[in-house]
Amino acid sequence: MHQLNKHFTALLLCIATIGFSQTKVISSETDYPVSYATISFGDGQGIFADDEGYFFFTKKLYPDVDSLYISALGFKEKAVATKNLSKSIFLDTKTNTLDEVVISTTVNRKFKTETIKPYVDDDYYKCWLPTIESEIAVFFPNEDDLLKKISSIIFPITLESRDWKKRKRSNADKRTFSTLFKVKFYKNNNGSPGEPLTYANIVFRATEKNGDEFNLDVSEHDIIIPDNGFYVSLQVLGYTDDNGKLLPNKKYKEIKTKTGTVKIPTNFRPLLPFTDEIDDYRTFIKRVFINDNGWVQFKKGNGIESSLLRTDLNNYGVGMTFKVYKDE
The missing domain is CATH 2.60.120 (Jelly Rolls)
Incomplete structure (x- = not known):
């Protein structure tokens, strides 16, 4: 883990030096963060938001990326431009998705x-x-x-x-x-x-x-x-x-x-x-x-x-x- 932490520290120093955009993915319905949302670059590559909905993006690290595609289970996918990326991205829930009956139950028998x-x-x-x-x-x-x-x-x-x-x-x-x-x-x-x-x-x-x-x-x-x-x-x-x-x-x-x-x-x-x-x-x-x-x-x-x-x-x-x- 020491080697891993060393790389992380170096990355944070790099981010601090070149500047970055820390963006939060939020549910438009509840205003809660969307944990671990997928941020795709459209060519099969991408990153993930963390448990609080935050992800880091900078043109210095990804110079050829001009669009991001944000998605998560139960939400509609959203495309955003990387130019002047906002601090918050709101995702809309899919119709009837969160109200759908999940195949689950509490069973009390042997x-x-x-x-x-x-x-x-x-x-x-x-x-x-x-x-x-x-x-x-x-x-x-x-x-x-x-x-x-x-x-x-x-x-x-x-x-x-x-x-x-x-x-x-x-x-x-x-x-x-x-x-x-x-x-x-x-x-x-x-x-x-x-x-x-x-x-x-x-x-x-x-x-x-x-x-x-x-x-x-x-x-x-x-x-x-x-x-x-x-x-x-x-x-x-x-x-x-x-x-x-x-x-x-x-x-x-x-x-x-x-x-x-x-x-x-x-x-x-x-x-x-x-x-x-x-x-x-x-x-x-x-x-x-x-x-x-x-x-x-x-x-x-x-x-x-x-x-x-x-x-x-x-x-x-x-x-x-x-x-x-x-x-x-």
Whole structure:
């Protein structure tokens, strides 16, 4: 974390020197901040607002960006010009979105707890490198008509050794990180992620101290598994400080080539292990604001360039615990 904080301090000094625009995303209906809103540059790159709705933007860091596209679950997308960027941006709620009945309930009858174990792997070469513009969704089928409520989602994580030569040793010192993730739940829409099951802002911070999996308790959201299954997704928001506050990191690197400057998305830790032990294709990905922000099944032939697919690593093996309620 010391190295991470050093980079953050350097970035803040840079911002203080060149000047910046600190903008707050606000709900026009409630005047509350819109936490973790997506700020896209329109080419698949972007940044996120923090928990208080603030984001940092400066033309010095992003000289070729003239428009921002602001979006968040339950709100209408809004385009704003970067020239003379205002201090506040107000988002309008989508019609009927916040009044929509969420598939949830409080159940008081007897139940048993069941667990679907995650697929854990410490092989770096079998891992997805999380980037800001990518969201990964995993499908969970519903095998019967019993009432089920989700207790927790278990995200497998691969840690990296500080010393590459000692990477196969279980007791080797691990590279430190502190990364904020956003989690969403989607209905099953004919075999792909559909409308959200909940509009709650669900985030968690993962560090190397969590080991090879992160168990996220979602019981407070009272999410009942739909008859035709559901999707859970994971999206990295960026690195945080020691207190879990989202840092204003630049989310892509610029590499100059003979034909111009190429933007390469920044890879964030931890790595996410993929598996070939699931028979069907349950994993979907999307690139924010690319391909109309549409989902694509993680499968050969779908136009996805990935070394994982070349070795038949088709799925991110997320686990889950859930309550199965007895019939009344």
